[in-house]
Amino acid sequence: MKSHMLRFLLAGVVALGLVMATATVRAAPKYQWKLAQTWPTNFPIFGDAVVKMADLVEKMSQGQMKIRIDSKNKHKAPFGVLDMVKGDQYQMGHSASYYWKGKDLNMLPFTTMPFGMTAPEQYAWFYYGGGMELMKKVYDKHSVYAFPGGNTGNQMGGWFQREIKGLDDLKGLKMRIPGFAGEVLSKLGVVVTNIPAGELYTSLDRGTIDALEWVGPSLDVNMGFHKIAPFYYTGWHEPATELLFIVNQKRFDALPEHLQAILTTAMEYAAYDMYARSYHESAVNWAAIKKDYPHIKIRTFPKEVMDQMKAENQKLLADKSATNPLFKEIMDSQAAYTGKVREWTRISDYTYLKGNLE
Amino acid sequence: MKSHMLRFLLAGVVALGLVMATATVRAAPKYQWKLAQTWPTNFPIFGDAVVKMADLVEKMSQGQMKIRIDSKNKHKAPFGVLDMVKGDQYQMGHSASYYWKGKDLNMLPFTTMPFGMTAPEQYAWFYYGGGMELMKKVYDKHSVYAFPGGNTGNQMGGWFQREIKGLDDLKGLKMRIPGFAGEVLSKLGVVVTNIPAGELYTSLDRGTIDALEWVGPSLDVNMGFHKIAPFYYTGWHEPATELLFIVNQKRFDALPEHLQAILTTAMEYAAYDMYARSYHESAVNWAAIKKDYPHIKIRTFPKEVMDQMKAENQKLLADKSATNPLFKEIMDSQAAYTGKVREWTRISDYTYLKGNLE
Numbered sequence: 143m144k145s146h147m148l149r150f151l152l153a154g155v156v157a158l159g160l161v162m163a164t165a166t167v168r169a170a171p172k173y174q175w176k177l178a179q180t181w182p183t184n185f186p187i188f189g190d191a192v193v194k195m196a197d198l199v200e201k202m203s204q205g206q207m208k209i210r211i212d213s214k215n216k217h218k219a220p221f222g223v224l225d226m227v228k229g230d231q232y233q234m235g236h237s238a239s240y241y242w243k244g245k246d247l248n249m250l251p252f253t254t255m256p257f258g259m260t261a262p263e264q265y266a267w268f269y270y271g272g273g274m275e276l277m278k279k280v281y282d283k284h285s286v287y288a289f290p291g292g293n294t295g296n297q298m299g300g301w302f303q304r305e306i307k308g309l310d311d312l313k314g315l316k317m318r319i320p321g322f323a324g325e326v327l328s329k330l331g332v333v334v335t336n337i338p339a340g341e342l343y344t345s346l347d348r349g350t351i352d353a354l355e356w357v358g359p360s361l362d363v364n365m366g367f368h369k370i371a372p373f374y375y376t377g378w379h380e381p382a383t384e385l386l387f388i389v390n391q392k393r394f395d396a397l398p399e400h401l402q403a404i405l406t407t408a409m410e411y412a413a414y415d416m417y418a419r420s421y422h423e424s425a426v427n428w429a430a431i432k433k434d435y436p437h438i439k440i441r442t443f444p445k446e447v448m449d450q451m452k453a454e455n456q457k458l459l460a461d462k463s464a465t466n467p468l469f470k471e472i473m474d475s476q477a478a479y480t481g482k483v484r485e486w487t488r489i490s491d492y493t494y495l496k497g498n499l500e
Numbered sequence: 501m502k503s504h505m506l507r508f509l510l511a512g513v514v515a516l517g518l519v520m521a522t523a524t525v526r527a528a529p530k531y532q533w534k535l536a537q538t539w540p541t542n543f544p545i546f547g548d549a550v551v552k553m554a555d556l557v558e559k560m561s562q563g564q565m566k567i568r569i570d571s572k573n574k575h576k577a578p579f580g581v582l583d584m585v586k587g588d589q590y591q592m593g594h595s596a597s598y599y600w601k602g603k604d605l606n607m608l609p610f611t612t613m614p615f616g617m618t619a620p621e622q623y624a625w626f627y628y629g630g631g632m633e634l635m636k637k638v639y640d641k642h643s644v645y646a647f648p649g650g651n652t653g654n655q656m657g658g659w660f661q662r663e664i665k666g667l668d669d670l671k672g673l674k675m676r677i678p679g680f681a682g683e684v685l686s687k688l689g690v691v692v693t694n695i696p697a698g699e700l701y702t703s704l705d706r707g708t709i710d711a712l713e714w715v716g717p718s719l720d721v722n723m724g725f726h727k728i729a730p731f732y733y734t735g736w737h738e739p740a741t742e743l744l745f746i747v748n749q750k751r752f753d754a755l756p757e758h759l760q761a762i763l764t765t766a767m768e769y770a771a772y773d774m775y776a777r778s779y780h781e782s783a784v785n786w787a788a789i790k791k792d793y794p795h796i797k798i799r800t801f802p803k804e805v806m807d808q809m810k811a812e813n814q815k816l817l818a819d820k821s822a823t824n825p826l827f828k829e830i831m832d833s834q835a836a837y838t839g840k841v842r843e844w845t846r847i848s849d850y851t852y853l854k855g856n857l858e
Binding site: 270295381415442484 | 556559560561562615618619620621623624625626627628629653654656716717732734735736739757758761762765766768769772773775776777779780781782783784786787790798800806837840841842843844845846847848849850851852853854855856857
């Protein structure tokens with residue numbers, strides 16, 4: 143072979159090598175994932191947290207990983223998110239752990255618990271107090287990894303047409319309040335109903351129900367309940383509602399390490415960020431309601447009602463713990479942690495706020 | 501040329517191309533940065549947040565960006581971090597904004613303010629209430645970008661040898677309390693001194709000072725103050741101390757977009773994470789102090805002392821605002837935001853905690 147031909151071929155080798163090297167970034171394996179969320183399309187705050195997470199993943203990975211978000215309008219299974227992620231129809235999901243308490247009771251305590259921790263207390267428990275390890279134990283059985291998915295902050299106790307002055311006022315009261323809090327209230331004689339979101343306003347307006355619980359000012363204001371119910375009760379049942387990201391374990395394990403780090407950081411960042419956003423929206427919306435609807439009265443349930451709710455809550459949890467060792471382990475962890483962390487809250491934020499608010 | 505020779509050469513082209521393609525990842529431009537922190541080597545919590553940030557950046561970028569952390573033991577200029585980052589001796593820094601109030605008063609309000617916002621309130625202000633925009637306005641003049649750098653939570657008012665029962669007990673009291681809180685207390689007759697960390701224990705033990713302020717149980721426990729002072733006062737002066745990351749603007753702007761996203765997310769994530777960590781350490785350490793030193797008494801300053809501190813605080817801020825329009829703009833933003841957000845805190849976490857603690 144002539145030497146010029148060899149030079150020509152070697153030049154070709156180098157040129158092709160460069161082309162391929164340059165192409166590497168673009169030709170690198172793409173991870174095109176799909177996420178199913180429990181929420182409808184364009185749902186504020188909750189949905190925005192998912193969009194923020196997906197945007198961060200795409201930006202930080204230079205487009206190596208992309209996540210398409212399907213709302214319940216598309217997949218039609220708002221409470222089927224866990225099954226769809228487990229079955230790999232979707233690689234990820236965004237929902238709330240307590241929605242699946244019927245499927246696995248041990249999922250209940252990873253959202254929020256009546257008379258449980260506040261958001262700063264609960265984040266400390268999740269990340270430094272053993273919460274993440276317990277959540278992993280529960281979700282490993284379902285072949286998904288679970289991560290905090292955004293906090294709404296303390297949820298309000300609901301909108302009431304009449305004031306609750308004692309236990310008697312709860313007997314026969316028709317209220318929309320889902321989940322475990324509904325179980326507690328039904329022990330106090332409340333007639334607990336579940337009504338789809340789209341029919342809530344009309345139901346409250348026409349007296350089909352006497353009261354309802356939604357979220358708090360951050361999301362309640364769009365529903366318009368303040369226009370038709372004069373009593374807004376402070377919360378007891380969801381002091382720190384944390385949403386949830388779930389990821390199919392095989393899919394996560396197959397990601398290169400840097401994408402695992404990018405995805406995990408993006409989820410946990412978006413969760414914290416949603417807490418800041420919720421706090422902000424609650425503050426702004428509550429100020430707006432107060433200004434435009436000055437007749438609205440903030441009320442806190444009387445002590446005899448609170449004491450009874452606490453007692454029924456404890457009884458229900460003890461019953462469930464008796465036959466479920468893992469549930470008991472989670473309850474014990476939360477109770478022990480709350481005992482410590484609440485004493486810190488007492489001498490820090492609580493005493494501080496008391497000095498500035500009373 | 502024989503066809504088998506061509507095949508051989510083409511195979512070589514492909515092989516070389518693959519080698520080069522594989523090498524691309526390693527040959528990509530490296531960003532080797534240096535970060536100067538105000539803290540000593542291995543400083544818990546604060547230093548750990550910096551390490552977490554740097555680890556995340558390295559992992560998420562596949563080593564394309566690495567950040568070396570220099571402590572004050574190395575660079576010898578704990579309060580020179582801003583100047584060193586501005587001058588590009590260091591590309592990044594970790595410190596606290598209020599340390600530079602002597603250089604630029606407008607940096608004071610981005611850490612925490614006496615009688616100011618709690619951590620959840622302040623994060624809402626930073627990210628959704630205009631805080632980040634104001635901080636950018638201040639730090640643009642110094643050619644660095646500024647980001648939240650981790651929250652200690654509510655700081656304790658300090659360790660006291662004697663109980664403070666009224667304003668008279670503050671007259672002539674020798675106390676170590678730095679910064680703006682020291683300015684306020686000196687108006688109440690406190691003899692404010694600054695003493696290096698290493699000499700604090702001995703000074704308090706020997707009566708050179710009567711009281712001192714450090715952080716809270718998360719960091720105080722290592723200093724041993726609980727062994728020599730019986731009164732632990734609740735806080736008023738630093739309700740949500742937020743540390744600070746700063747980045748040289750030219751260096752940040754020169755980063756590719758994905759590294760800008762990775763760096764920003766890693767900093768803001770590490771900040772939130774330090775808040776959860778601080779909350780946890782405070783809870784655990786306070787429980788340990790209470791158990792081992794049951795004689796320690798938690799005290800809150802009496803109302804006449806608090807009222808006087810509030811009044812002097814307002815007066816000082818008004819004086820500074822009168823001659824500094826940007827400072828006034830920041831004060832007005834914080835005051836307006838606190839007015840709204842505190843009303844939300846009142847009907848959410850505060851009322852909730854009251855029902856569970858009183």
